[in-house]
Amino acid sequence: MSSSMSWAEPADVYLSTSLASYLDTNVVLEGACERLIVGDLYCDIPLGLYVIRGENVVLIGELDPLKRELPPNMVRVSEPEIRSAQKVEREASELMGTMKKRMDFLDMD
Structure with missing residues (x-):
């Protein structure tokens, strides 16, 4: 779920005492989804049942x-x-990296 992301501000997240007990405990999520965001586009991909190891x-x-x-x-x-x-985003990023390497090579300062 590395691409999952929320636009909530820190003040919008509330840590309740009932949820605090799950820190350092394995968590089982039912109906979990991964949110992929690319620019102004997003997609929620269903994962189903998901287990997160407590150490994470x-x-x-x-x-x-x-x-x-x-x-x-x-x-x-x-x-x-x-x-x-x-x-498309990955290819554009790779192209920019290649162009930067070429520009760095040409920089004689």
Whole structure:
């Protein structure tokens, strides 16, 4: 779930005493999903049942359900569309890295 991401501000996350007990404890999530974000596009990909090892849990909390989770400019797309956008983003990043290496090579200062 490395691409999962929330736009909530730190003040929007509440650590309750009932949730604090899950720190350093294995957590089983039912109906988990991975949120992939590329620019203004996002896609929630269902993962189903998901187990997170306790040593990987550093913070757990609740978001305020009355607040908007994503900025209004975000557009939900299908999984094939987000995968295509990821590929384009990765290729553009690789091209920029190659161009920077060439420019660094030409820099004689």
